[in-house]
Amino acid sequence: MHMGEIRGLDRPGRQMTTGEMSREHQVSLRTLRFYEDRGLLHPLRDGVSRLYSNHDRLSLRFILRCRRLGFTLSQIHDMLDKQLFEGETPGLDLSRDKKVEAQITHLERRRREIDEALTELRRYE
Amino acid sequence: MHMGEIRGLDRPGRQMTTGEMSREHQVSLRTLRFYEDRGLLHPLRDGVSRLYSNHDRLSLRFILRCRRLGFTLSQIHDMLDKQLFEGETPGLDLSRDKKVEAQITHLERRRREIDEALTELRRYE
């Protein structure tokens, strides 16, 4: 029994270290620790080192998806809490969240602002 | 001779206080001081109070226009410096700045990201 087995390197679906989480999801170690500090991730501890479960992995993917959609970490935190409260696996219920509609409105306004800026910038070319 | 005349309240084109600058351009006092701290504005001093000249007003309008176009304060600083170096009145030379093309590219990418996010969000509605 060597470290590879203990840390889950050759058993997908088991515990992962920060380094593995970082590489697999293309996020920095700092980001993983920051999300933990903000209560978005809750890795276990192997002494002083972090160990991420399969649930943590699903949470991280949900976080990254929501981030691409332009939600703040605070909003993402609420959504994860709500999912936990309703006993769900993270990442399934975006369609039932009120925040979706508000975010669409928000992004449409951002888009109009960018379009106006582009129109003006192209006049300067 | 009362304060209205000294401070330029009834003589447009003369010195303005922070309060007047703030109201006329819809920016906070903090913003005006922040722009000064970053070297974008250079008001004179009447003792401890700031006095903004007509040149400062043109600079501020240029700053606000560039901000709407999505430039960073650091980029705007460079543009103002360049204009000063070339002996121009602030706000005239945007069409000759190399930054315009890069900013168009940047905003077009931001727009695509927003479009992708909107497409995904609308699927959840």
Add this chain to the structure above:
DNA sequence: TTGCTCCTCACGTCACGTGAGGTGGC
């Protein structure tokens, strides 16, 4: 005295980046 305007710190926000300095196992 009240009320308005001006001021200077200086901490808080957002989502991290970036060292500094140290540990543990091969």
Add this chain to the structure above:
DNA sequence: TTGCTCCTCACGTCACGTGAGGTGGC
């Protein structure tokens, strides 16, 4: 000893917001 991975502070970035605490002239 070198090299890799993990860790904890803690300051820096961006563009300000937001008090705290004080001044000056009507």
